[in-house]
Amino acid sequence: MDTASSSGAVALANPWAVVPPLGNLDAYITAVNRLPMLTQEEEQRFARELRDDDNLEAAGKLVLSHLRLVVSTSRQYLGYGLPHADLIQEGNVGLMKAVKRFNPDQGVRLVSYALHWIKAEIHEYILKNWRLVKVATTKAQRKLFFNLRSMKQGFKAEDAEADITHRDVLTDAQIDVVATQLNVKPEEVREMETRLSGGDVLLDPTPADSDGEQAFGPIAYLSDAHHEPTAMIESAQRDALATEGIATALKSLDERSRRIVTERWLNVNDDGSGGMTLHELAAEYGVSAERIRQIEVAAMKKMKAALAEYA
Template sequence: MTASASGTSAKAVALANPWAVVPPLGNLDAYITAVNRLPMLTPEQEQHFAHELRANGDLQAAGKLVLSHLRLVVSTARQYLGYGLPHADLIQEGNVGLMKAVKRFDPDQGVRLVSYAMHWIKAEIHEYILKNWRLVKVATTKAQRKLFFNLRSMKQGFKADDAAENITHRDALTSAQIDVVARELNVKPEEVREMETRLSGGDVLLDPTPIDGDGEQAFGPIAYLSDEQHEPTAMLESAQRDTLATEGVAAALKGLDERSRRIVTERWLNVNDDGSGGMTLHELAAEYGVSAERIRQIEVAAMKKMRSALTECA
């Protein structure tokens, strides 16, 4: 069989059953080669299949519309390889957008499916890139998304202008260039600066696991970003200690009789920072006309009662 006859045979198979041309398994190159062999539909065929799908829900007609535009998805996905994501994944997401377009396509609007589907293909690819390019989403609003997908190409244009003027080693945008981008994309200059910073930066693992042979702990931002002083649990415990040391102690003292309260106050609360100033057991014993052992016993009982009161407050 000659090459010409082989090509004619493949085209005939594609026209009869387009699904047979696309390999179910294989590498990306084989898929792209198969997709490029699929025949394009004439405007009349496209209108016929679109009406069949819209009027009767004909899935075979939908399949032919999808398959005839797979090469468009491959071509569109290739434009986004600069984001470092797998070409196959970009094609897969674009195919999802193509199927959504086929489902919603109205043949009576007077436009070709290729023009209508382009929006849906790019929308799905854009969403995939925004979700997977960084761990943290870099664009949330419509204006930010537009800025994200245009800033890279505009920076390349600025670099080309710099090269023509023999200006080298300038990666960051100048103030004038930032104003140009902001004006053309209808965003604030501050948003351009922020997006440029996000695009030039990368993800950093907060708490990296050991990767060296000795099993030593790898150094990460968590080592210098942690703030134990303002950790919520520590702050609650500190606040609780402060409350017990002031209001709690005052309330516990009120629960003691006058003598016990005076002994505790003189022994524990009227003490200077250097440990001096409080009355001794013998001084208090002489004042109350009892033994020093008796003052110690009263002190122990009072402290036990106060601890019980403080526990209830906690």
């Protein structure tokens, strides 16, 4: 088996040989999580090679570097009782469709573009293989149904932690919480709660009750936004910039500029107080306040360039 190149890209005649088959799910996930991520420059280069030269090896490298995104996204839909391996496989189909359609000149990373296609394939698979109760016929009702179903599980977990016997029927206080969070009336929550206690009937629209909403998929409201891969990546990037990135940028400054920026912007309280003023720094260095301001502006520009390079 070939190994990753020094640039971090995977160089394989057969890119798929680097991961085991989905039959061994644990081994597959472990192998996928060890695959190197592509830099933005590598991603752009491979995408152009695929688009301009129909280079399938470049397509394989793009797919391989984003398999972990499929694994992460598929975990959001394990509550349907469908095999995890099947969810991953359908997500991989969506990833390959995204790679095929990806335009490197649009100014977005493949991770953001591919997420839509991955979810679309998983959604389609679930809708074809799972039946829900038909308790919601409109788009708003479906949104309420799926969110209510999820929130009831949360209430059940809270009751268990507090050693409270959970009841299937929501309390008035819980209904008010649901209504507030979902921006609906308490009466609508109670009505949906009543429907939930009914029986299982078909949820998917049929030609007989066609109302123009057959294409709407309530599954769009099921994923947990807090664990959405793109949001998690962006959060990690922000945390890195706020710690290592700032420290790296400060190191690019001379001692005086670094102290001015630190005293002016970093040594402050949450209410904005605590930092030194331009006049205080000017008196300390024996220069004018305008000169301190000029040094500060130049230092901030240099730090911005350093942060852009770090990112």
